Amino acid sequence: MKLFKILGMAGVSLSLALAATSCGGGSGDSDMDAFVDELMSKMTLEEKLGQLNLPASDDIVTGQAKSSNIGTMVAEGKVGGVFNIKGVEKIRDLQRVAVEESRLGIPLIFGMDVVHGYETVFPIPLGLSCSWDMEAVEKSARVAAREASSAGICWTFSPMVDICRDPRWGRASEGSGEDPFLGAAVARAMVKGYQGDNLKNNDEIMACVKHFALYGAPEGGRDYNTVDMSRQRMFNEYFAPYKAGAEAGAGSFMTSFNTIDGVPATANKWLLTDVLRGMWNWDGFIVTDYTAISEMIDHGLGDLQQVSALALKAGTDMDMVANGFNGTLAQSLEEGKVDLGQIDAAVRRILEAKYKLGLFEDPYKYIDPSRGEKEIYSQANLEEARRIATETFVLLKNDNNVLPLQKKGRIALIGPLANTASNMPGTWSVAANFERYKTLFDAFKEAVGKDAEVVYAKGSNLEEDAELESYATMFGREMRDPRSEKELLAEAMRVAAGADVIVAALGEASEYSGESSSRSSLTLPETQRRLLEALLSTGKPVVMLNFSGRPTVMTWESERVPAIMNVWFGGSEAGDAIADVVFGKVSPSGKLTMSMPRSVGQIPVYYNHLNTGRPKADDSKFEKFRSGYIDLPNSPLYPFGYGLSYTTFDYSDFVLSSDEMTENGTITATVTVTNSGKYDADEIVQLYIRDMVGSTARPVKELKGFQRISLRAGESRKVEFEITPELLKFYNYDLEFVCEPGEFLAMVGPDSERLTVLPFTLK
Ligand code: BGC
Numbered sequence: 001m002k003l004f005k006i007l008g009m010a011g012v013s014l015s016l017a018l019a020a021t022s023c024g025g026g027s028g029d030s031d032m033d034a035f036v037d038e039l040m041s042k043m044t045l046e047e048k049l050g051q052l053n054l055p056a057s058d059d060i061v062t063g064q065a066k067s068s069n070i071g072t073m074v075a076e077g078k079v080g081g082v083f084n085i086k087g088v089e090k091i092r093d094l095q096r097v098a099v100e101e102s103r104l105g106i107p108l109i110f111g112m113d114v115v116h117g118y119e120t121v122f123p124i125p126l127g128l129s130c131s132w133d134m135e136a137v138e139k140s141a142r143v144a145a146r147e148a149s150s151a152g153i154c155w156t157f158s159p160m161v162d163i164c165r166d167p168r169w170g171r172a173s174e175g176s177g178e179d180p181f182l183g184a185a186v187a188r189a190m191v192k193g194y195q196g197d198n199l200k201n202n203d204e205i206m207a208c209v210k211h212f213a214l215y216g217a218p219e220g221g222r223d224y225n226t227v228d229m230s231r232q233r234m235f236n237e238y239f240a241p242y243k244a245g246a247e248a249g250a251g252s253f254m255t256s257f258n259t260i261d262g263v264p265a266t267a268n269k270w271l272l273t274d275v276l277r278g279m280w281n282w283d284g285f286i287v288t289d290y291t292a293i294s295e296m297i298d299h300g301l302g303d304l305q306q307v308s309a310l311a312l313k314a315g316t317d318m319d320m321v322a323n324g325f326n327g328t329l330a331q332s333l334e335e336g337k338v339d340l341g342q343i344d345a346a347v348r349r350i351l352e353a354k355y356k357l358g359l360f361e362d363p364y365k366y367i368d369p370s371r372g373e374k375e376i377y378s379q380a381n382l383e384e385a386r387r388i389a390t391e392t393f394v395l396l397k398n399d400n401n402v403l404p405l406q407k408k409g410r411i412a413l414i415g416p417l418a419n420t421a422s423n424m425p426g427t428w429s430v431a432a433n434f435e436r437y438k439t440l441f442d443a444f445k446e447a448v449g450k451d452a453e454v455v456y457a458k459g460s461n462l463e464e465d466a467e468l469e470s471y472a473t474m475f476g477r478e479m480r481d482p483r484s485e486k487e488l489l490a491e492a493m494r495v496a497a498g499a500d501v502i503v504a505a506l507g508e509a510s511e512y513s514g515e516s517s518s519r520s521s522l523t524l525p526e527t528q529r530r531l532l533e534a535l536l537s538t539g540k541p542v543v544m545l546n547f548s549g550r551p552t553v554m555t556w557e558s559e560r561v562p563a564i565m566n567v568w569f570g571g572s573e574a575g576d577a578i579a580d581v582v583f584g585k586v587s588p589s590g591k592l593t594m595s596m597p598r599s600v601g602q603i604p605v606y607y608n609h610l611n612t613g614r615p616k617a618d619d620s621k622f623e624k625f626r627s628g629y630i631d632l633p634n635s636p637l638y639p640f641g642y643g644l645s646y647t648t649f650d651y652s653d654f655v656l657s658s659d660e661m662t663e664n665g666t667i668t669a670t671v672t673v674t675n676s677g678k679y680d681a682d683e684i685v686q687l688y689i690r691d692m693v694g695s696t697a698r699p700v701k702e703l704k705g706f707q708r709i710s711l712r713a714g715e716s717r718k719v720e721f722e723i724t725p726e727l728l729k730f731y732n733y734d735l736e737f738v739c740e741p742g743e744f745l746a747m748v749g750p751d752s753e754r755l756t757v758l759p760f761t762l763k
Helices: 002-009 030-042 045-051 069-075 088-101 125-129 134-150 170-174 180-195 231-238 240-247 269-279 304-314 324-334 340-356 369-375 379-390 440-448 466-471 485-497 526-536 555-560 574-582
Strands: 081-083 109-112 208-212 252-255 285-287 394-398 410-414 453-457 501-507 542-547 563-566 649-656 667-675 681-691 702-711 716-723 742-749 756-762
Touching: 030 340, 045 324, 045 340, 069 088, 088 109, 088 369, 125 134, 125 170, 125 180, 134 180, 134 369, 134 379, 180 231, 180 240, 180 702, 208 240, 208 269, 240 252, 269 304, 285 340, 304 324, 304 340, 324 340, 379 574, 410 440, 410 485, 440 453, 440 574, 453 485, 485 526, 501 526, 526 542, 526 555, 542 574, 649 742, 649 756, 667 681, 667 702, 667 742, 667 756, 681 716, 702 716
Parallel strands: 081 109, 208 252, 252 285, 410 453, 410 501, 501 542, 542 563
Antiparallel strands: 394 563, 649 667, 667 716, 681 702, 681 742, 742 756
16 A cells, blocks of 8 residues: 555545556566556646656755746656756755645656766776776675765666777766676676665665667767767677666666767667667666757757657657657647657656656655765775775886885875865766865875875976866866966976975876867877976986876877876775875786777777788788788787786686587686785786687687686686686677687686687587
8 A cells, every 4th residue: 555655645546456457567567567557547648748857957956946947847747857966855855846746746766977976986987997896896886876875866877888999088987998798797787786686775776877879989089979880890899788787677778879870879769679678678768868859950850849759769768858758749649740659658667667766655765864974975985985996096017116105205296186186086976075085195195194205296287278278177176277387397396306206196187088078189288298208307216197087198108107007087085095006005906998099090999809801910010911000000008908016927827628619518718827926916817719710700809707816925826717608609790699610719818918828619
């Protein structure tokens, strides 16, 4: 009976059938079907369309939900959910309007871009993926879910699982890099972390896999741009993480802005209905991206009425902000351009989501301010974020073991990223509370205590050109220093002069990456390069900490700077985490999940490419009439899977349990990994496979297994990978998922280039 409390509150008859008779939904949950049938039978067309409407929260002020524009619409039953409201009171007030003032009292869902944490912010997803630690990834999502739910949020627009091979695209920061196998593992871990085992609990929130699909492959790396690729490529190289998210039971999917086969994803029936719902048998609801419906007018697909009908008919259920469904579907229905069955199917999916979240049982289940006080930015959560962040930094170079630094003497910390708290969390930190976070300078001082002195100078602005800098700091995350480049540099040189070692905190500010932050040049901004050059000219050891939301081009730096570590944007605890690694409390263990190019001209450069008919025999030199460049090798500067440690790892005794495998059998690959250095550390052991002959061209290698292991100094461990026929499968020309008998290579090693190879045959 409890289920009908909400309807009762709104004064609607409680005599709804409790009998478990399913009449239409067919979801497999007869109670839910009966409930939704009954509720839908009471709904007017206007109320149905209201459920499909997801406006943004812009005008909500605490205590005034009722009188806000959205509040009025909610009371009229014209809203299904609202997103990006921070504050449990505001959410409670608006929910109260929905439940108590609207005719049917249908609760709202409250969404937010909780992409890598709520107030406890974890590293940006690209950084997080470099940990290759699926437990950590899941844990980060779990903490995010607990914090967000305690603030009234029940739905997150995450995980973002778009495969990306183009670091010009600013949203590379939000995904897990270039590899579908790793990306699928991350997708599973994130969905599990957010949704847990039972969405009816009040600390688990609904995931939204985005952006479906292929958003990470825009032409020229320019955000929102056209995507066009073969279906073989979609299925073999881009779809796996979306599919994994669907199979993990993600409650919702978000469409992408781009076109696919010329049709915007939001109106692409093949994509949404045939692939996602049909082939993958997924039964959640589909929300559009922000104004993706009305953007189809600019794509040239018609006026708002036309594009809204196209979206609905393709399988889209909820309209984010465009007001196309709410505004035009009634007319389309009247004119016979859509039918009621199509509208009902969408409404049903939204109501089912609310049911699965337990909102009909208790629309206030996420409203408990006392939970937030205990949960948000708790000591336990921030310790977790700090620990996980240390796993994400990638040590690219460490000549003469400059790192770790000793806590002694005078350490000069110089650069535009050295003393800024607001730039630590990175893109999509909607709920971040910058006042609570430390700068790197503060963290370094705390880490060394009385043992050493840390001195600081900004050294340069992010860019010499103030206008350019303003584009990358639009939301006010950086204060530009009014001094000239000359003055800033002179100060830095004075500070550096008295130091024993220099740490240069350089790179991108937080907003150089993320949405609408594509870059055509990926090198260090000129003014920062000049600063670095001046610091190097002192002859003192220099450590470069590269902050970035994407792989950047560091060819110049790699030739000159003795130690380079990529620290991405490490989240709210980035300062402490970087100090932990720089001063050797933790050995770096992150490995790249996106290749770092030598130059922008190489893009896209990725490890799992096809071979071409004219591969080079020796990539280190130019070969006429072979596939390559006159002026550069094909290989990236730092390959996929690459990352150094303070210790060294030796790989030995690689064996396969058999060199033959049957279609139903498995073989085991075993390798011994030894920590041959002086530090206890983690290593990420990687397995790649190459299919030597296929009915279509096959990649030169594909990641098919990885394990993150901890080894004490001197310790050895046997690492085993099971090779199953499933791992050998791919989508053939007819898009059948098959493994083809023949020769394969198994490869094991510390990254995608340093590999030991053994052949085997699939019978
Ligand atoms: C982004 C999405 C995000 C949405 C809601 C869009 O602009 O592309 O990733 O979830 O806004 O904030």
